[in-house]
Amino acid sequence: MDNKLAFAAALRAVRATKGLTQEMVARFTSRPYVGRLEKGESSPSLDKLQALSEAMDVSPLTLLALSMAMQDDQPLAAITSRLKQELAAFEKAGGMKVLREQVINGELIPRPTGLPVNADNLAEVQRHKQAGYTQTETADRLGLSTSTVHDLWRREK
Known part of the structure; x- marks a missing residue:
């Protein structure tokens, strides 16, 4: 219905x-x-x-x-x-603590902008960068898009 x-x-x-x-x-x-x-x-x-x-x-x-x-x-x-x-x-998973952390002094806390970074992909891209691979080679080897590799290439761990 x-x-x-x-x-x-x-x-x-x-x-x-x-x-x-x-x-x-x-x-x-x-x-x-x-x-x-x-x-x-x-x-x-x-x-x-x-x-x-x-x-x-x-x-x-x-x-x-x-x-x-x-x-x-x-x-x-x-x-x-x-x-x-x-x-x-929810309560067993610590949800009430997380829920209370969302509001401070009657104000909803701001969320960080952008998407969260996949830590494993970041580490692999940085490892390939240190090994001397190009961004295109890294994208091919890891099966990631070149735009994702480009973004992760410029980040620090």
Whole structure:
């Protein structure tokens, strides 16, 4: 099932079980927008998801879990079990530390620009450079593009 349709069904179901009208849910947004969501014509932004959830007094995760249950045609227990497993694995891998490191003093830290360098390719290109090979020879020997070799040729380890 399409994710917009699954979200529409979840939104309608939560609103209906809470006895809310579209107007009541739309207090943080517009009624036409809620209508478009409920028809499966739009997807909410994170801010709108939060606003809709607050208006219906449910967690945004509830709306997402219900949407996933519809989309994947799975029981809620399977969705919540998977969520628990994924969060436990994330935490075990040190994800919470990494997550907290992303924000300092309320500011998202800037990411380094560009693509990360493949350390193995860099080392091999530098080794070929020291051995006296040309960039073209290095590219042929390593199976890399000449532009990649050219970029790595100028870098230091």
